[in-house]
Amino acid sequence: PVDRLPEIQEARLKLPVLAEEQVIMEAVRENPCVVICGETGSGKTTQVPQFLYEAGYASGSGIIGITEPRRVAAVSMSHRVAKEMNLSTRVVSYQIRYEGNVTDDTKIKFMTDGVLLKEIQKDFLLQRYSVIIIDEAHERSVYTDILIGLLSRIVPLRNKKGIPMKLLVMSATLRVEDFTDNQKLFRTPPPVIKVDARQFPVTVHFNKRTPLEDFTGEAFQKTCKIHRMLPPGGILVFLTGQAEVHSLCRRLRKCNTKLKPPSFMHVYLCLQSLPRIDLDNYSALPVDEGDEDREAGIGDEEDEASDLDIGDDPSNAEVKADPSIPLYVLPLYSLLAPEQQAKVFRPPPPGTRLCVVATNVAETSLTIPGIKYVVDCGRVKKRFYDRVTGVSSFKITWTSQASANQRAGRAGRTEPGHCYRLYSSAVFGDFSLFSEAEITRRPVEDLVLQMKDLNIDKVVNFPFPTSPSAEALVAAEQLLVSLGALKEPPQTGRIKELKRAKLSCPITPLGRAMASFPVAPRYAKMLALGKQQDCLQYVIALVAAMTVREIFEDLDRPAGTEDESSKLTQRRARLTQMRRLWAGQGASLLLGDLMVMLGAVGACEFAGCTPKFCEDNGLRYKAMVEIRRLRGQLTNAVNAVCPEVAVFVDPKMTPPTEHQVVCLRQIVLTGLGDHLARRVQVEDVLDPKWKNGYKTALMDDPVFIHPTSALFKTLPEFVVYQEIMETAKMYMRGVSAVEAE
Ligand code: ADP
Numbered sequence: 001p002v003d004r005l006p007e008i009q010e011a012r013l014k015l016p017v018l019a020e021e022q023v024i025m026e027a028v029r030e031n032p033c034v035v036i037c038g039e040t041g042s043g044k045t046t047q048v049p050q051f052l053y054e055a056g057y058a059s060g061s062g063i064i065g066i067t068e069p070r071r072v073a074a075v076s077m078s079h080r081v082a083k084e085m086n087l088s089t090r091v092v093s094y095q096i097r098y099e100g101n102v103t104d105d106t107k108i109k110f111m112t113d114g115v116l117l118k119e120i121q122k123d124f125l126l127q128r129y130s131v132i133i134i135d136e137a138h139e140r141s142v143y144t145d146i147l148i149g150l151l152s153r154i155v156p157l158r159n160k161k162g163i164p165m166k167l168l169v170m171s172a173t174l175r176v177e178d179f180t181d182n183q184k185l186f187r188t189p190p191p192v193i194k195v196d197a198r199q200f201p202v203t204v205h206f207n208k209r210t211p212l213e214d215f216t217g218e219a220f221q222k223t224c225k226i227h228r229m230l231p232p233g234g235i236l237v238f239l240t241g242q243a244e245v246h247s248l249c250r251r252l253r254k255c256n257t258k259l260k261p262p263s264f265m266h267v268y269l270c271l272q273s274l275p276r277i278d279l280d281n282y283s284a285l286p287v288d289e290g291d292e293d294r295e296a297g298i299g300d301e302e303d304e305a306s307d308l309d310i311g312d313d314p315s316n317a318e319v320k321a322d323p324s325i326p327l328y329v330l331p332l333y334s335l336l337a338p339e340q341q342a343k344v345f346r347p348p349p350p351g352t353r354l355c356v357v358a359t360n361v362a363e364t365s366l367t368i369p370g371i372k373y374v375v376d377c378g379r380v381k382k383r384f385y386d387r388v389t390g391v392s393s394f395k396i397t398w399t400s401q402a403s404a405n406q407r408a409g410r411a412g413r414t415e416p417g418h419c420y421r422l423y424s425s426a427v428f429g430d431f432s433l434f435s436e437a438e439i440t441r442r443p444v445e446d447l448v449l450q451m452k453d454l455n456i457d458k459v460v461n462f463p464f465p466t467s468p469s470a471e472a473l474v475a476a477e478q479l480l481v482s483l484g485a486l487k488e489p490p491q492t493g494r495i496k497e498l499k500r501a502k503l504s505c506p507i508t509p510l511g512r513a514m515a516s517f518p519v520a521p522r523y524a525k526m527l528a529l530g531k532q533q534d535c536l537q538y539v540i541a542l543v544a545a546m547t548v549r550e551i552f553e554d555l556d557r558p559a560g561t562e563d564e565s566s567k568l569t570q571r572r573a574r575l576t577q578m579r580r581l582w583a584g585q586g587a588s589l590l591l592g593d594l595m596v597m598l599g600a601v602g603a604c605e606f607a608g609c610t611p612k613f614c615e616d617n618g619l620r621y622k623a624m625v626e627i628r629r630l631r632g633q634l635t636n637a638v639n640a641v642c643p644e645v646a647v648f649v650d651p652k653m654t655p656p657t658e659h660q661v662v663c664l665r666q667i668v669l670t671g672l673g674d675h676l677a678r679r680v681q682v683e684d685v686l687d688p689k690w691k692n693g694y695k696t697a698l699m700d701d702p703v704f705i706h707p708t709s710a711l712f713k714t715l716p717e718f719v720v721y722q723e724i725m726e727t728a729k730m731y732m733r734g735v736s737a738v739e740a741e
C-alpha cells in the first residue's frame, strides 16, 4: 500500500491517466506487450509506474524499470515519483550514464535507454525486471528503437522460460503504427490504450510573414507583447538551442530591470483585476486549424498600431495585463543543472509572470504547469550527417507538423490557451507531418557493434521499428571490419556486392573489447591499442575529449553590445594564445588539434576543473566536467578489460614525451585511417577553389583546415581528421598530421 500525502492524491486524481488505471492494468495482465499513448501531461510517466507498483509488479524479486531518452527526464521523474509515493529515493531511484542512486531496495528504477541497453549486454533476459516501460517512444531515439526491437524478442523468451515479463511502450503523439503494424516486430499487434487528455482548446495564431533570420528577435518582440497586453498566464517560448535560450533570457530580464518591483498593494490590485472578459471566447479552433492573425491583435508584427487591436475591442478594455509586473524568466534545456531545471515546476514568485524559454525538452518530456501562451519559432536544431561523405553539420530546420502541434498543446494544459507561431500557415503547410526517426539520420557503426556483441549477427534482419538504410548498415560493417572489430567476410567474386548487402560478419575478440567501451568504435579501437608505450592515460584523455566534442567555447558568436564585443575580442586572443601553448613544441606540434585538446584537458584538470579556469581560458565548463567523468569511466572500463595495465586518472598528467607523441599519432591513425586527407599540390591547383584544399577519399570538393587549427600554418601534406563539419566551408576538425611513407 502506498501512503500518499492528501495534496498529492488530490493532484493525481485530476490526471487523465488515472481514469484508465483499470483498463491499463487489465491489458497488462492479459498481454505481454501493451502500448499506451496519450497527450503530454496526461500522467503516463509519473503514474503508470505507480499503477504497476500497486498491482504488485515489484513485490517479488523483479523490479519495475522505466527508460527515458533524456537524462533530465530520468532524474526528475524519479524524484517526482518518489515524492508522490512518499517513498525514499532508495526505493524509487534513477541511473544515468555517470551517476545514480539505485540501491538493493530499489523497486522502481528510472534510467536512460543507453543504460538498459548496457544491462541487456550483461543479462540478455533482464531477469532483474518484472516490467520494462519504454517511455517517450515517439521521440524515436536510436536506443529506444533498438530496445523495442530487442524487447520484442526478450519478452517471449522470458515467458517461454517461465519467468514472465511485461513490456509497456508509452508514447505521446499518435503515430504508433511503426510499433503496432510491424509484423517483424510484434507478430500479434499489441493493444493500444489511448488516454484522453483533458486538453483545453488552444487558439493558434500564425504570423503573416515568416522571419527568415532573426527568429530570436521575433520571439523577443512577441513575448514582450504578450506580457504587455494579455491577461495573466505563463509564457513558454520554444527556441532551438542553449545559446539562443540564454540570449533571449538575458534580453527579457533586461527589460524587467526597467520596471519597478511590484508592491504588495500592486499585486493585490492585479489579482482584483483578473480578466473578466474571456480572451478565449474566440472560436476555439483545433490546434492545427488556426486562422492567420485573426483572433488576437498581437498576431501581426507589421506595426505597433496593430497591437492596439485588442484595445479597440471594448470588451477587451480591462484585459490588459499590467506590464509593470516583472516577468519571471527561466531557461530550460537538457544540459541545465537539475536544480535550475526544477525551478520550472515551482510556482513563480507572487506578483510575477512565469516565462520559460526552452528548447525541445519542453515539447514532450517535461510538462510545465501554468502555461497559457506558447511562442513557437517553428524550428529545431539537428545534427545532420551525410551518409556518403560522413560530413556533419548542425542545421536549424523547420520542425514537423506533429511537433509544432505538440508545442501548441503545451498552452492548453490548465485552461484554454494561445499559441503564437512565428511563421505563416503556408510555411506550416510545408512542414513534414512527422519527424524522422533518429536512426535514419546518423551513422550506425556503434549500434552495429553493440548488436554484434549481443550476438545478433544479421543486423539487417533485426526487427527495427524503423530500419536504418541498407547503405548505412553496409557502411557500418565495412568500417567495423577495417577496424578489426568484425571478421572479414569471404570474398566471392562477382556476387560480392550482393553478399555485402546481407553482410553478417561475426565479431572478433578485439570487437568484444571495443564494445565494452562506451564510445564510438573508432575511439574504442584507440583505447584497445593504447596499452603500448605507456600511452594509455593520454589515449583515454584524448578519446574523452573527442567524444565530448565542442570543448572550446564558441567565440564566433555575434556580440550584442560594444562591451560584449570587446570582451569577446579579448577572449578570442586569450584562447588563441592558450591553443598555441597547448599545441606544444617540436614533435607534439604534429599531433595538431588533438595535442591542443590533450593540453586543454591536462591544464584544466591540473587547475582543478573549476568554472573560473574554463571561463578564463575559453573552455566550456560543462564539456570539461563531462570529459572528467568520461575519463574516470573509461579508465575503469580499460582496467576491467585489461587489469594488468592498472591505469589511473592522474590529475597532474605531464605532457607526452616525443616518443609517446609518435605512438599517439600511430594510435590515432588506426582509428581514423579512413579519414585521411591529402593536400592538393600547388602545381595541381587549376581551380582556385582548391587553394590550400585537401582531397579526401569520398568527396569531389576540397576540405580545409580551419584558421583556428594548430595546423593551419603548417598545412602538412597528409592529415587525418576527426570529422568534417560544414559551416562557412567544409572544414576538418580535430586534425593531426600523418607522415608520408
Ligand atoms: P506524461 O508522461 O503523460 O507527459 P507526466 O506524468 O510527466 O505526464 O506529468 C503529469 C503531471 O505531473 C503534469 O501535470 C506535470 O506538470 C506534473 N509533474 C511532473 N513532474 C513534476 C514535478 N517535478 N513537480 C511537480 N509536478 C510535476
Ligand code: MG
Pocket: 041, 044, 045, 046, 135, 136, 364, 365
Ligand atoms: Mg512523459
